[in-house]
Amino acid sequence: xxxxxxxxxxxxxxxxxxxxxxxxxxxxxxxxxxxxxxxxxxxxxxxxxxxxxxxxxxxxxxxxxxxxxxxxxxxxxxxxxxxxxxxxxxxxxxxxxxxxxxxxxxxxxxxxxxxxxxxxxxxxxxxxxxxxxxxxxxxxxxxxxxxxxxxxxxxxxxxxxxxxxxxxxxxxxxxxxxxxxxxxxxxxxxxxxxxxxxxxxxxxxxxxxxxxxxxxxxxxxxxxxxxxxxxxxxxxxxxxxxxxxxxxxxxxxxxxxxxxxxxxxxxxxx
Amino acid sequence: xxxxxxxxxxxxxxxxxxxxxxxxxxxxxxxxxxxxxxxxxxxxxxxxxxxxxxxxxxxxxxxxxxxxxxxxxxxxxxxxxxxxxxxxxxxxxx
Amino acid sequence: xxxxxxxxxxxxxxxxxxxxxxxxxxxxxxxxxxxxxxxxxxxxxxxxxxxxxxxxxxxxxxxxxxxxxxxxx
Numbered sequence: 001x002x003x004x005x006x007x008x009x010x011x012x013x014x015x016x017x018x019x020x021x022x023x024x025x026x027x028x029x030x031x032x033x034x035x036x037x038x039x040x041x042x043x044x045x046x047x048x049x050x051x052x053x054x055x056x057x058x059x060x061x062x063x064x065x066x067x068x069x070x071x072x073x074x075x076x077x078x079x080x081x082x083x084x085x086x087x088x089x090x091x092x093x094x095x096x097x098x099x100x101x102x103x104x105x106x107x108x109x110x111x112x113x114x115x116x117x118x119x120x121x122x123x124x125x126x127x128x129x130x131x132x133x134x135x136x137x138x139x140x141x142x143x144x145x146x147x148x149x150x151x152x153x154x155x156x157x158x159x160x161x162x163x164x165x166x167x168x169x170x171x172x173x174x175x176x177x178x179x180x181x182x183x184x185x186x187x188x189x190x191x192x193x194x195x196x197x198x199x200x201x202x203x204x205x206x207x208x209x210x211x212x213x214x215x216x217x218x219x220x221x222x223x224x225x226x227x228x229x230x231x232x233x234x235x236x237x238x239x240x241x242x243x244x245x246x247x248x249x250x251x252x253x254x255x256x257x258x259x260x261x262x263x264x265x266x267x268x269x270x
Numbered sequence: 271x272x273x274x275x276x277x278x279x280x281x282x283x284x285x286x287x288x289x290x291x292x293x294x295x296x297x298x299x300x301x302x303x304x305x306x307x308x309x310x311x312x313x314x315x316x317x318x319x320x321x322x323x324x325x326x327x328x329x330x331x332x333x334x335x336x337x338x339x340x341x342x343x344x345x346x347x348x349x350x351x352x353x354x355x356x357x358x359x360x361x362x363x364x
Numbered sequence: 365x366x367x368x369x370x371x372x373x374x375x376x377x378x379x380x381x382x383x384x385x386x387x388x389x390x391x392x393x394x395x396x397x398x399x400x401x402x403x404x405x406x407x408x409x410x411x412x413x414x415x416x417x418x419x420x421x422x423x424x425x426x427x428x429x430x431x432x433x434x435x436x437x
Binding site for chain 3: 052053057061064065066105110123124126127128129130131133134135136153156158159160237239240
């Protein structure tokens with residue numbers, strides 16, 4: 001197993017993972033999307049709402065705000081032993097909001113939510129929730145809890161989480177006359193003519209579309225597009241609830257935990 | 271996670287795993303296939319809305335299905351650990 | 365009604381960049397340049413901006429008008 005050409009940019013990461021099976025890559029992807037827990041508002045108690053949006057519309061919008069997640073001090077409600085409907089300090093974080101438009105129209109932002117625990121706050125304070133006209137009022141309490149993407153997409157820590165096989169392009173220079181027709185047809189512009197020879201500029205960008213082969217004027221095309229089923233280009237983007245590196249680590253940890261759990265259950269079976 | 275044995279003979283094992291779906295079972299199946307003493311492995315999620323999967327293992331004459339399953343689980347553990355150390359090395363922490 | 369918090373397709377948070385986008389479009393800039401500038405690269409997220417109409421502004425006017433009427437009576 002090898003990890004190479006890692007590129008990290010704020011909330012996005014891209015790396016090549018070599019020497020693994022497609023099943024492992026897919027398990028990683030699926031866990032990152034559906035099973036790495038994050039915080040999101042789940043219960044909203046609306047005390048007063050005279051805005052033009054319905055209560056459930058507002059609750060939905062609150063739910064979609066990504067919240068900074070502290071996986072060390074919070075646990076999933078199903079693993080908590082408090083048995084309370086709204087949860088305890090270990091399994092929920094609460095917010096309050098009280099806002100009134102006095103003389104002018106105002107915009108209510110995600111930053112107007114006042115957190116009880118300053119560790120769990122909206123990732124972005126500039127998400128507009130609703131606009132209030134003069135005289136309108138909003139008062140509510142919101143409860144956030146850990147959850148998983150498989151339950152609702154608001155608990156998904158990633159927006160993009162994909163992988164693709166590492167492409168391999170080989171050009172038979174004995175047959176290719178470097179006419180440059182494929183260079184024009186490549187939608188990702190990864191081919192170029194350098195010193196009158198056809199070369200591949202950026203292999204990672206190739207989408208395996210084979211447009212270069214389809215548009216080759218030669219009878220037997222000198223270009224061969226293949227891919228390796230052991231190398232994967234991962235592309236992951238976080239929505240800010242968890243740092244991107246933490247999401248990837250957490251996914252690997254969780255797969256390992258599943259295996260250990262099943263292993264220990266097997267021992268008890270006998 | 272909860273498991274239930276559905277069938278257990280000398281060379282066969284059929285387990286019902288509650289709380290796991292394609293994510294883990296597909297990985298387990300593909301890891302099991304790598305084992306040489308495996309004759310046949312398959313998994314099924316009987317209904318997409320229930321969180322239940324059934325995994326079936328049949329081994330060759332010399333194998334023990336339970337031991338092979340444990341070996342595969344250990345292999346998964348090793349791979350995730352290896353991934354973690356590689357990843358941490360690549361991003362430059364620890 | 366009001367800009368959706370996230371992109372319907374990929375789940376990326378987009379609402380935080382709506383105000384800048386709409387102000388700059390009103391200022392006469394081309395939407396393509398603004399979206400590139402804001403770092404919205406996928407076409408699923410881009411259509412969220414391009415196709416959105418902020419109807420809440422129009423609805424608030426009705427609320428204000430009825431409130432004024434009620435106040436005068």
